Amino acid sequence: MADTTFRRGDQVEWDSHGGTARGTVEKKLTERTHAGKRTVDASPEEPQYLVRSEKSGRTAVHKPSALRRISD
Template identity: 45%
Template structure:
C-alpha cells in the first residue's frame, strides 16, 4: 500500500470506521499527544486528521485503508 500526503484514508475505532486525511508520514521514533511511537522505514506511522472532528491522531500505515 502506498499512502501519500493528502490521501483519504479510513481506520477502525471502538465506535466504528473513521474517515480522514493523511497529513504527515513519520519513519523515526516520535512523541505525539504525550505518547511515544516507534516508527521506522519498515513500519511507518501517519498523522491523520478526522473528517468528522478535525482531531489528529497517529496510526500505523498498516492499520489504514485508502478510500
C-alpha cells in the same frame, strides 16, 4: 494484498471504537517521535501515519495496516 503506502493528502478510513472513521493523511512518520498524544516508534522500515479525523479534527497515528484508502 492491499497497498499500505500513503502520501500526504490521501483520504483514508480506519476502524475506531465508534465504528469507521475517515480522515486525511498529514504526514508519514519514519522516526521515533511524539505525535497524536503519544510516543510513536516509527522507522523507515516500519513507518506510521499521522492522520486528521474529518469528524473531530483531531490527529491520530496509525500503522499502515490499519488504514484503507478511500476510493472516490
